[in-house]
Amino acid sequence: MTQPKSRAHGREEHRQRTDDRFDDADIESLDAEEIDEDELVRTEKGELVHEETGMIVEEENIDRGPEWRAFDHSERQSKSRVGSPMTQARHDKGLTTDIDWRDTDASGRQLSAEKRSRMQRLRTWQERIRTQESGERNLQQALAEIDRMASATGVPKSVREIACVIYRQALDRDLIRGRSIEGMGTASLMAACRQEGIPRSLDDLTKVSRVERREIGRSYRYISEELSLSLKPVDPGQYIPRFASELDLENETQQKAAEIVEETTELGLHAGKSPTGFAAAAVYLASLICSDQRTQREIADIADVTVVTIRNRYKEQMDALDLDVSF
Numbered sequence: 001m002t003q004p005k006s007r008a009h010g011r012e013e014h015r016q017r018t019d020d021r022f023d024d025a026d027i028e029s030l031d032a033e034e035i036d037e038d039e040l041v042r043t044e045k046g047e048l049v050h051e052e053t054g055m056i057v058e059e060e061n062i063d064r065g066p067e068w069r070a071f072d073h074s075e076r077q078s079k080s081r082v083g084s085p086m087t088q089a090r091h092d093k094g095l096t097t098d099i100d101w102r103d104t105d106a107s108g109r110q111l112s113a114e115k116r117s118r119m120q121r122l123r124t125w126q127e128r129i130r131t132q133e134s135g136e137r138n139l140q141q142a143l144a145e146i147d148r149m150a151s152a153t154g155v156p157k158s159v160r161e162i163a164c165v166i167y168r169q170a171l172d173r174d175l176i177r178g179r180s181i182e183g184m185g186t187a188s189l190m191a192a193c194r195q196e197g198i199p200r201s202l203d204d205l206t207k208v209s210r211v212e213r214r215e216i217g218r219s220y221r222y223i224s225e226e227l228s229l230s231l232k233p234v235d236p237g238q239y240i241p242r243f244a245s246e247l248d249l250e251n252e253t254q255q256k257a258a259e260i261v262e263e264t265t266e267l268g269l270h271a272g273k274s275p276t277g278f279a280a281a282a283v284y285l286a287s288l289i290c291s292d293q294r295t296q297r298e299i300a301d302i303a304d305v306t307v308v309t310i311r312n313r314y315k316e317q318m319d320a321l322d323l324d325v326s327f
Contacts, residue, residue, distance in 0.1 A: 187219035281313030
């Protein structure tokens with residue numbers, strides 16, 4: 001019985017075969033441009049090597065990492081010499097210069113009265129220069145408003161960035177003129193949530209906005225039309241996990257509600273109806289089926305819809321699915 005060859009022995013055998021096939025003259029005459037890319041191997045050091053001959057085709061590698069080493073997050077932060085990355089959520093994209101509010105020098109010593117007065121004047125002029133034009137002041141106020149509303153509704157940071165980009169596009173196209181900054185900012189956030197599939201309804205944003213629901217709706221339609229935003233209809237199923245979590249429903253009930261929404265959506269029953277009300281009705285119907293019942297009032301308060309809406313929608317869903325739920 002023969003013993004299997006080890007990996008090292010196999011490499012040695014391959015090297016011997018390669019040495020038999022190629023001599024130094026052959027390797028020197030080998031043109032790097034004529035070598036098939038499939039025969040090249042990238043080593044750990046970044047060298048590009050011809051596997052059969054051992055010829056180094058490329059050996060110029062650039063180390064793009066820092067010249068220092070760090071073993072934990074605090075040490076990495078202390079040694080880093082770069083600032084925060086660019087962000088669309090600030091009117092200057094985070095590239096401004098900030099003058100520290102502390103009246104101390106680099107060694108921590110207190111500044112003299114004359115230097116403190118000079119630093120205060122510098123801070124004042126720095127703030128004036130940052131928002132010298134009306135467009136910059138508009139952008140600063142709007143982006144701060146978007147950030148406030150996004151924080152209040154729990155919108156992810158990536159979606160905030162997209163909302164800020166949408167508002168910047170509207171400002172560049174001069175769509176803000178004659179409209180409130182708060183209304184256009186709320187509409188931009190709503191459009192970003194719709195693009196990224198974040199379940200935030202118009203009523204959710206109205207609660208945290210400083211403008212009325214009707215104005216937000218008008219601004220949203222205006223932005224989406226003028227910027228040609230590709231916004232898909234809201235999927236009612238996106239609201240199921242949130243409602244189930246706030247109502248503390250069983251997993252079986254949540255899955256059943258998702259099935260109800262999926263089946264009735266395929267039938268086109270959701271067309272022209274509020275997605276939150278449609279999802280709330282599915283949750284109520286699923287709670288009846290799975291004996292995990294919640295009252296219509298409980299679900300209506302969570303979904304911010306009326307009891308009548310839930311009653312009408314869940315009856316439509318029962319008829320469409322041919323269900324007979326006993327109370």
